[in-house]
Amino acid sequence: MKKTVPLLIVILGGLIFVAYAFSPHKFLQDDFYNKFYVPWSYASAPFGALLGIISLSMMHSSKIKRRAPKWQFSYFFFIGFIATALAGLIGGMQKGGLLMWMFENMQMPMSATMFSLLAFYMASAAYKAFRARSLEATVLLAAAIFVMLAQVPLGVKISRHLPTISQWILDVPNLASKRGIALGVGLGSVATSLKILLGIERSYLGGGD
């Protein structure tokens, strides 16, 4: 029963969505999807968030209790969580409120900082990737040089054919391989969906089988 009922719900839901994909009928497009499915999915999301919050709180409180290594950092979770929640609950979520102030002046710069690291990580990754150790790596290096040079004015100065070559690399070999992957991904998605519909794939129910 523990697995059968959820499995039946998933199979039934899956079949409804198969019908939704093939049928433009008002009953499925409006009455089911817009008026039933979407509002319910919005309504159930906060309960999922609550699960997340409980999990995180439990993990950090047990860290503090067990005096696990660097347990002091766990206090920052509680401070941050309570401060953010209070700012939102008391001051509201509108622009100019404390919550938005915290979002714009704390979370955004910190996220931007993390994101900006990407440039340096890319350089390091590129260094690793472009070492001409084998024939494949050499081809990769050559292609990368063409494409990168074509992006800057210097490339056109070197040769006016460079942008054409770069575009060809992007449009032909690059796109072909991307489409190959996309084809596999698309088919894999259908297969996985089918596995779920037929009850072959059950990992999403938790547990092995």
Place this chain on the structure above:
Amino acid sequence: MRLDRRRLILLLLLAFMVLGTVIIAQKKSDSDQYVVENFQVDDVLSDDGSGLVLSWKPLDRSKRIIEYRIYRGVSPDQLFFLDAIPVNVKIGVASEKMYYYDNSGSEFIDITAPRKAKKEKQQGPDSPLYRKLPRDIPFLADMADKFSLLSLVDKSKYYYSSKKFTTDAPESPAADAPKTGDTYAGLKDNAQTVMCFLKPGEKYYYTVVAVNERYRYQKPAPITAGTPVPNPPEASPALHSVMLQDKSSMQFEWEYPLYKDDLAQYRIHQVPAISDSIWARMIQTPEALMGRTNVIAQGAVGSGTLKNYTSVQLPSAEAIAGFSTARYSIELMDYDGFSSFSPLSTPRLKNSSDLPPMAEFRMEDKPNDKGDRLTVIWDNPICFVVKTTALDNKFKKIRVNYQLNITETQKVKNLYFEFFKQGESTPFAKIKEYYQDNKLILKLPEAYDYKKGFRVKITMDGKPAIPKDYMLEQDLMFDPAMLAIMPTKALYRNGIDVANISNVVYRKSVSSPNLSLVKRNTSFDNNLDVTVAYPSMLQKPVYGFSFAKGDSLITLIQGAQGMERKARKLKAGDIKTPLALVSADLDLVFDKENEQRIDTSIFPDVAVQQAKDKVEELKKTVAELSAQKAAIADPAMLAQIDSQLERANKQLAAYTKNEKLLKANSIKGQRSRMRYIASVREDYSRYNSYQVVKTDGKGLFIEADLPKDGDEILYLKPVSEWFDRNKYVTLFATLLFGSMVMVFVNLAKRGKDLYIRPIAGIQEIDNAIGRATEMGRPMLYCMGIGGLADVATIASMGILGLVAKRAAEYDTKLIVPCYDYIILPIAQEIVREAHYSVGRPDTFDKNSVFYLTNAQFAYVAGVNGIMIRERMATNFFMGYFAAEALLMTETGNAVGAVQIAGTDAVTQVPFFITTCDYTLIGEELYAASAYLNREPMLLGTLKAQDYFKFFIVTVMVLGAVLSTFQITGLNDLLPLK
């Protein structure tokens, strides 16, 4: 860095200092308050008296204003939030003045409003500023008289949740007055949105408050009052008149002014041939026009939505001279009786051969939709050149981009392009477009001066059959500004330039005698999709309110003198809930036979009584009219009475014989009756007929006849379809794939050895786990940032189960930080189950599978921190990833972990390949679970996948080969999306 107590205190001190500095700085800057200047409230010109315009000088950009909030009240001591105008804080407002038009409806009762009147934020006790009008009917009822109110209610709420509210019967009713009170449908405040509109002659108070980027409210502008008054409408900018000499008729077409909502009627005046200046003086005093003009046509304009043209048949051929030398003006009248005159128009003398060709149109249901669209088609497919691009410096080769406008039911098999040099009749190039990709390559002749331009002729064949002589032509000329050969504005259809001809689509509903404008289309279009929405909302004027106050029942009902307030002691059965009262009547059906719209009440007992009363009343009217008819001899009066009698008889017939009404009134249950009424009224209201009018916009118009079904007008309703016929191939492919899966699953179940090619990344999973066990360090399993709806995440869950099993067997710690809180309990369950299945429930730590955050870069920071602190031996990145992929894998690389990644995000694959030891690309990720499990069912799916891929590649190759030989059937068969 170790975080001991001393460092922690220092850190907290630093944080408090920063916070303190920020708060003090904010407080200081907030002490300065700014007020907007030159705040004015004026009447909106040329309107129906329901609009006021507010204007003020915006504050300087340096004040960092993010919005201007507008407040309105019916008294100066209580102003409620009306609207906010956002301002870009960096740019500010460039103009000298800001305007706000309060001339459309604003919310009076709204679900988002506070329950009780609530002071605006940051306002003292003396401030007159409040938040939105509260959702408090007793409070609102007092000011309801100052507005016109309209309730917008969801149809289901109106049908099934309306409360029956009947007013008390008059104490001493007149002899012919009803003995009972009126019945209304009462709607609760949370069941509707009531919109309010300004009333002419009422006084309203306004102020405006600027709000800065820290959301500090500045001081309000001085409270200013304004009163909307009705004004004469704007004059029509132009009247165009044409005399068709061979038909002895005149055609008039006019333009509407910008504000046309209150326009009711038009009149076309014939004026003697006077000059424009004299006319301009004459219309200053409209009384002076009396007797000096001759009204030759008049009709309704329905707020500018009805036809903007008319034709007048001249009394005789001799009248042509008089009519052609006269001048004409259109008088537009509004609902208040004000009017204005257009400038004079002198008729153009034309013949019917100058008229555009009449549109041959048809209407059809739009296929494969949910039944809310119809298509009006008035032409064969239209194809035209949009632009050209030179592919070399010398313009020897150019790319021609074209556009083909067709409907879903029209198919064009081949397009034939012929290119001619200027002045030549033999084409220098012929191109057959058997696959319409909206572009073709044209080689220009050697030594031809491209600056001379050329002509293109387009013909086509397709289904439904396109006439062989149907052709479209365009001139392509060199544009020095664009440095390209571009099409000119003209588009010749069968030799006639149609670029200036509009195809205007009008709609006629079953219950209305008038046609209303849908859209003006150019001649570059050949069809229009018209939306016929399913009814979802009802609009009902609010006639009053009722609520209980103490032990009294208060009712406010709209009367001749405004809202009349009555109070009486509450009785048993009275509804105490505050209600807005709207009409309980709604249209049931249009009786085509008797040309009569039949209304009914939503309450069964009232409806039955109403029908009975109506029949009695009509019978009485018929009897009275018949008696009058017998006594009258004057033919004119007799004709008038006959017409009234006919109308009354038709009404009587409708109310006594209409089957829908009889059936509705025979249903006793309120819900079942309403279900029946809804099915009838919502069905008939979706039937429409259409008409296409071709016009040059200057009086040369020709209208097609309304489509007919026998003698009657044909009305069409869109149909909701159960199957999208564009998806037959997709369905076939899905069924084929499903069958293949079933076959291979069965084969695998019977023990057939299914070969799966080795995938290095998957084979190395065991080694990676072993390494972590040997090193005594933990492993990290990251499921990416996808949700449960992502296939990659589901595939990742399958792999997690197997990795967790091995980890439990070897007693190696596995850390799973989750990005999605929905995934968390599933991941916890998977890991727990893995520990139980290998007999190690004691080693399962629930806190090693935890929710981290669903902020992308915060997640990266968290995962990277864990990797560094815990010194991971092995990292698994399986799932959907975006920009965070490289940040995490590079960090993993730096800590020396063995990394195995798998994703279906094509953009992240290169980063994984570069930084991870093994990468599962795309579908390999989906295959991993089957590969590791070796379960027949999963293996069967994998095998079917491979064979189906082979099938797809075969179709692709076949399609390419067939297309090369101009056989495009296979291409056309496959869906584009």
